[in-house]
Amino acid sequence: MDTTMVNLWTLFEQLVRRMEIINEGNESIEFIQVV
Numbered sequence: 001m002d003t004t005m006v007n008l009w010t011l012f013e014q015l016v017r018r019m020e021i022i023n024e025g026n027e028s029i030e031f032i033q034v035v
Helices: 002-034
Strands: none
Touching: none
């Protein structure tokens, strides 16, 4: 159980980081379009 929980947590952290990167990318794209 402990190892599966750790694996799930690491996967979750990776997803969160990817979402943050995607959000930053979208913001920069919108900024470029505005300018």
